[in-house]
Structure formats: structure tokens, C-alpha cells
Amino acid sequence: MCNPSFITKVIKIDPENINNQDLREAVIILQNEGIVAFPTETVYGLGASAFSEKAIKKIFRAKGRPLDNPLIVHIDSMEMLESIVLEVPKNVRSLCEEFWPGPLTILFQKNSKIPDCVTAGLPTVAIRMPSNLIAQRLIHLSGLPLAAPSANISGKPSPTSPSHVKDDFDGKIPLIIDGGQCQVGVESTVINVNSIPPLILRPGGLDYEELRKFILDLKIYDKHYKNKDLEKHPSTPGLKYRHYSPTARVILIEQNQQNMQSIIFEILNSFTQNMNEIGYIHTNPEIVLEALYLEKLGDNLIDLTKKTLKTIVIQKEIYANVAHKIFWALRMLDSKKVKYIIVEGISEQYSGLAVMNRLRKAAWKIIKK
Numbered sequence: 354m355c356n357p358s359f360i361t362k363v364i365k366i367d368p369e370n371i372n373n374q375d376l377r378e379a380v381i382i383l384q385n386e387g388i389v390a391f392p393t394e395t396v397y398g399l400g401a402s403a404f405s406e407k408a409i410k411k412i413f414r415a416k417g418r419p420l421d422n423p424l425i426v427h428i429d430s431m432e433m434l435e436s437i438v439l440e441v442p443k444n445v446r447s448l449c450e451e452f453w454p455g456p457l458t459i460l461f462q463k464n465s466k467i468p469d470c471v472t473a474g475l476p477t478v479a480i481r482m483p484s485n486l487i488a489q490r491l492i493h494l495s496g497l498p499l500a501a502p503s504a505n506i507s508g509k510p511s512p513t514s515p516s517h518v519k520d521d522f523d524g525k526i527p528l529i530i531d532g533g534q535c536q537v538g539v540e541s542t543v544i545n546v547n548s549i550p551p552l553i554l555r556p557g558g559l560d561y562e563e564l565r566k567f568i569l570d571l572k573i574y575d576k577h578y579k580n581k582d583l584e585k586h587p588s589t590p591g592l593k594y595r596h597y598s599p600t601a602r603v604i605l606i607e608q609n610q611q612n613m614q615s616i617i618f619e620i621l622n623s624f625t626q627n628m629n630e631i632g633y634i635h636t637n638p639e640i641v642l643e644a645l646y647l648e649k650l651g652d653n654l655i656d657l658t659k660k661t662l663k664t665i666v667i668q669k670e671i672y673a674n675v676a677h678k679i680f681w682a683l684r685m686l687d688s689k690k691v692k693y694i695i696v697e698g699i700s701e702q703y704s705g706l707a708v709m710n711r712l713r714k715a716a717w718k719i720i721k722k
């Protein structure tokens with residue numbers, strides 16, 4: 354059966370001045386088991402009622418998402434949380450108070466209102482309360498928790514602007530809510546507080562450094578801790594599925610090697626015949642590109658470094674800036690039809706952890722020492 358086709362409508366909404374009437378059409382679609390793309394502070398989401406199996410199936414179908422990859426449910430209040438989970442443990446409640454609304458997703462035991470297709474058959478459901486005001490209002494007006502993965506075709510870089518959503522879903526979904534650029538730019542941090550040890554299952558918009566102040570024994574899955582049984586299931590951030598990849602082949606140069614600069618020049622030299630096939634993402638303020646390469650790369654060079662001071666606060670900002678723009682940069686270079694995208698790796702501090710997690714999964718080749 355072929356997919357239904359739509360004239361995809363885009364409704365622009367100012368997050369500072371939301372008129373409920375402008376969200377009416379989106380609310381009606383959601384209440385009638387349809388799907389709508391909407392902004393969150395992390396990336397754009399493709400949302401549907403978390404109560405409707407029919408609506409959830411539409412999300413999986415539109416994205417081409419494997420059915421065993423569970424969805425995150427977005428809520429607007431603690432009351433809504435309590436209505437869909439078995440319990441909110443005390444330690445988890447204090448985390449919600451500290452970090453919600455914001456880019457933190459927490460696992461809970463689901464109750465029977467949440468159909469199994471949302472969680473890929475798992476007894477746990479991943480939940481977050483977004484801080485984006487349009488997302489909050491949409492959930493509130495529809496009166497529904499919204500299951501929403503990122504609004505991209507499965508495997509592609511996540512969308513951080515409404516035009517990215519349109520690129521992937523024009524004619525395939527009825528409505529995109531345009532709330533401008535996403536502030537964070539990478540997805541939420543997913544944690545399981547009740548595992549031993551407590552785990553970050555997926556690094557994201559909320560930094561490990563921040564969370565560890567509240568969960569002292571918190572570990573990062575895959576970095577500090579690994580479990581083969583968990584790895585078999587794609588709900589953990591394993592490597593089963595292709596992820597975040599643009600059409601161009603991404604060559605990631607891992608940092609932590611003293612000769613990073615010469616490796617970069619070696620690679621660039623191997624392309625000197627055809628530099629217009631190359632996109633380059635500069636993330637590391639310590640790497641200085643020679644004028645020759647700057648000239649040859651021209652518009653295909655995207656510079657995400659902020660050339661400022663080196664205090665802790667500013668460093669954190671540098672990483673946040675890379676996170677904010679990394680998916681945009683991959684999509685931008687794809688639109689220039691380059692064949693390869695060379696990306697400098699950055700240190701896994703602050704948002705650098707989430708950025709490197711995404712880049713390693715996006716990479717066609719990873720250059721290590």
C-alpha cells in the first residue's frame with residue numbers, strides 16, 4: 354500500500370507570543386490520531402498521541418524507523434507523568450524538580466495506558482518535559498502526552514530547523530509547526546536512575562558534569578560501563594542502526610592525538626585534485642588551518658569554533674556551540690553536494706560528549722592514532 358500524500362502545511366509561531374488559535378489545527382490532528390512536526394529545545398520532533406497505537410504506527414512508517422527502537426514521550430506536567438507511569442520514585446522526583454523542563458529523559462515503569470508499540474515492548478517508558486514553550490502549549494492544549502522521535506527520516510541527521518523537517522517530510526506529513534531554530538541542537542540525555550549503576554544511556558543536551566552533582570555514582574554507558582545483554586537491544590545506544598548520517602561520507606578525526614593537525618593535512622592533501630568534493634567542519638580551536646586550505650575549501654568550510662578565552666565557562670560555551678550547530682553543519686554540507694565531510698573531533702567534556710557520540714555513529718570512517 355502506498356503512503357498517503359499530503360500538502361504539507363507550515364504554521365509559523367512566535368514562541369514569545371503564542372496564540373492558541375494558531376495551534377488549533379495541530380491539536381485537532383493530534384486528537385484525531387495524526388502526526389505533527391513541532392519544535393523542542395533539543396531538535397524538532399515528529400509527534401503523535403502516546404495513547405494511540407494507530408498514531409504511533411504512523412510515526413514509525415513516516416520515518417522508516419525500526420519498530421524495535423522505542424520512542425520518548427513528552428509531557429507538560431507532573432500530573433501527566435503520574436497518569437502514565439506505575440510510580441515516581443522519590444529520588445527521581447527530585448531530579449525532575451531540578452532538571453525539568455529541559456533536555457533530560459528519564460526511564461519509568463509504564464502503566465497500561467501506554468501501548469507497547471511506544472516502548473518497543475519494554476516495561477519502561479522514556480519520558481521528558483520539554484522547555485520549549487510551543488511544545489509545552491501543544492501538549493497542554495491537546496491534553497495528550499506526545500510520543501515524538503526526531504523529525505527526520507530514520508538514519509539522517511536530526512532536524513534543528515523547520516526547513517530540515519521540510520526537506521525530509523514534505524508531502525508526507527500534514528503539518529509542521531515552525532518555531533525557529535532549536536536552541537540546544539542535539540537530542541536529550543537519556544538516563545536510567547534505577548539501574549545499578551545509574552546510567553546515561555545516551556549523552557545529550559544535559560551535561561554529564563551537571564547530572565553527576567545529583568547522581569554521584571552515575572556512569573556513561575559504553576564509556577564507563579558496558580553490558581553485552583543490554584547491547585543486544587537497540588533501546589540502549591548500541592550500533593545496530595545507522596544514525597545521524599548525511600548522504601556524504603563522514604570522516605571523523607578523533608582528537609587526543611598529538612599529530613591531529615598533520616593527519617588533517619595529510620587527508621586534505623589526498624583530495625587536493627578535487628577540493629570541491631570536500632566539506633570540512635572545524636570544531637577544535639587549537640587546529641589552525643593553513644591559508645591554502647582555507648582558500649580551497651571556500652564555502653565548504655564550516656567553522657564552529659569560538660575564538661575566545663579559555664576559562665571553564667567559555668570552554669563550556671565552545672562545546673555548546675558545536676552541539677548547537679553540528680546537525681545543521683552536516684545538513685548544510687550535504688546540500689552543497691560534497692562527497693566527503695571531514696570533521697575534527699573534540700574533547701568529550703560538557704556537550705562534547707553528545708557531539709562525539711553522534712559523530713561516531715554518523716561516521717563512514719573514524720581516523721584514530
Ligand code: AMP
Pocket residue numbers: 422423424425460472475477478479501502503540543554555587588589590
Ligand atoms: P530518538 O527518538 O531517536 O531520540 O531516540 C530515543 C532513544 O531513547 C532510543 O533510541 C533509546 O536509546 C532511548 N529510549 C527510549 N525509550 C527507552 C526505553 N524504554 N528504555 C531504554 N531506552 C529508551
Ligand code: MG
Pocket residue numbers: 502503511
Ligand atoms: Mg532520532
